Amino acid sequence: MGKYRALVLKYNLLRLPPEVAEKIPALLRVQEEFRKWAAEWAKSGGSLPPPERPLKYFAEEFLHAGNALGLKGLKKNGIEVRGARPPLIFDAQLRLSKERDKSRGILVDIPRRGVRIRKWNNGNTITLPLTDKAVELILERTREGGKLVMAAVWIGRSRRSRAVKLYVALTFRREIAPMEAERLLVVDVNALHNGLAWAVVEGERIVEKGVLKPNISKILHLQKVIARLDSVCAEKDERCGEAMAVKSRIWRLLREWEDEAAKKIVGLARQYKAAVVVDMPNDESMRELKEGGYASEKKVFLNFGRIRRRLRGLAEWYGVPYREERLYSTVCPRCGRKMEELPNRRVKCQCGFEAHRDEVPIYWAQRRFPDLITPSFSSSSAVLRITAPAA
Numbered sequence: 001m002g003k004y005r006a007l008v009l010k011y012n013l014l015r016l017p018p019e020v021a022e023k024i025p026a027l028l029r030v031q032e033e034f035r036k037w038a039a040e041w042a043k044s045g046g047s048l049p050p051p052e053r054p055l056k057y058f059a060e061e062f063l064h065a066g067n068a069l070g071l072k073g074l075k076k077n078g079i080e081v082r083g084a085r086p087p088l089i090f091d092a093q094l095r096l097s098k099e100r101d102k103s104r105g106i107l108v109d110i111p112r113r114g115v116r117i118r119k120w121n122n123g124n125t126i127t128l129p130l131t132d133k134a135v136e137l138i139l140e141r142t143r144e145g146g147k148l149v150m151a152a153v154w155i156g157r158s159r160r161s162r163a164v165k166l167y168v169a170l171t172f173r174r175e176i177a178p179m180e181a182e183r184l185l186v187v188d189v190n191a192l193h194n195g196l197a198w199a200v201v202e203g204e205r206i207v208e209k210g211v212l213k214p215n216i217s218k219i220l221h222l223q224k225v226i227a228r229l230d231s232v233c234a235e236k237d238e239r240c241g242e243a244m245a246v247k248s249r250i251w252r253l254l255r256e257w258e259d260e261a262a263k264k265i266v267g268l269a270r271q272y273k274a275a276v277v278v279d280m281p282n283d284e285s286m287r288e289l290k291e292g293g294y295a296s297e298k299k300v301f302l303n304f305g306r307i308r309r310r311l312r313g314l315a316e317w318y319g320v321p322y323r324e325e326r327l328y329s330t331v332c333p334r335c336g337r338k339m340e341e342l343p344n345r346r347v348k349c350q351c352g353f354e355a356h357r358d359e360v361p362i363y364w365a366q367r368r369f370p371d372l373i374t375p376s377f378s379s380s381s382a383v384l385r386i387t388a389p390a391a
């Protein structure tokens with residue numbers, strides 16, 4: 001079965017070399033024109049003929065990508081959800097050493113450490129640099145058996161910093177047989193401020209369990225630094241930039257930790273031949289997490305949605321079955337009654353069952369083991385969600 005994984009390269013428009021920056025308005029025009037066509041095409045139910053050059057190339061690659069990634073209903077409905085603002089899709093080649101240039105839209109040139117974007121405007125080429133980190137990730141995907149099959153390019157605003165960036169999403173494809181799960185790896189994200197609690201379960205047995213935690217003391221320390229800088233900034237209008245810089249640093253630390261945690265979880269799943277079962281928090285418990293019980297300086301905000309996307313994407317890439325389930329932490333796994341909540345996040349049932357709240361999902365996984373281990377896992381195409389721009 002073919003699995004896809006995207007690697008997104010980001011370039012801040014303000015930091016592009018001048019010879020690249022001067023080509024951006026023209027690329028933006030092509031993007032806008034293509035989006036106009038795509039919107040019309042979707043509205044026509046897919047019956048609109050292909051546009052003229054250079055848009056013809058993008059229309060063909062767009063349809064090809066939709067078919068390859070198995071986007072259901074692409075032709076009937078258009079890709080209505082994200083389709084209003086599709087990226088420019090290119091065919092792509094990865095050059096690892098001295099392979100011949102196949103004149104595809106994107107050439108990722110490892111020896112020259114650059115990405116060339118072509119076919120968008122009469123032989124005009126945009127050449128972007130590749131960082132060491134990007135090269136490393138590309139080579140890692142290649143070592144895992146991934147082949148570069150296409151690339152998506154778009155210009156848009158970063159959701160976080162609001163800076164306008166040029167994005168290049170390299171999509172790799174890999175053939176892999178789905179793993180046959182013998183165990184379950186239960187991941188509890190209900191207590192994100194405490195990290196991720198996990199347990200490997202085999203029938204009634206807990207094989208191993210643990211908690212992955214970010215460096216909380218370091219983050220709390222940085223939060224104190226921010227508070228101090230913020231008050232200096234408010235009173236004297238000084239050191240405001242420093243405060244922003246420390247905030248960015250926390251943000252990066254958390255994102256890096258989330259990536260590492262997802263890697264570790266999927267690594268454990270492969271090691272134990274376990275299907276990943278993520279206990280989904282409901283809206284109520286998310287709200288409780290955000291508002292309740294914890295002193296604000298002790299709150300460390302991990303991005304639940306992002307962890308979830310990382311976990312799902314990585315699990316798919318390695319052929320690890322992945323499933324999201326609600327495993328209630330306040331309903332008794334023995335008798336099904338609503339449990340009483342005790343101090344220190346413990347819960348107790350009338351039937352005598354008592355446990356730490358965060359461990360209840362593990363009991364649920366043990367109880368539902370036969371049902372959860374059956375391979376009814378769906379492998380949604382998380383790929384285009386990554387390759388397509390969010391806004």
Ligand SMILES: [Zn+2]
Binds near residue numbers: 332334350
């Ligand atoms: Zn009970």
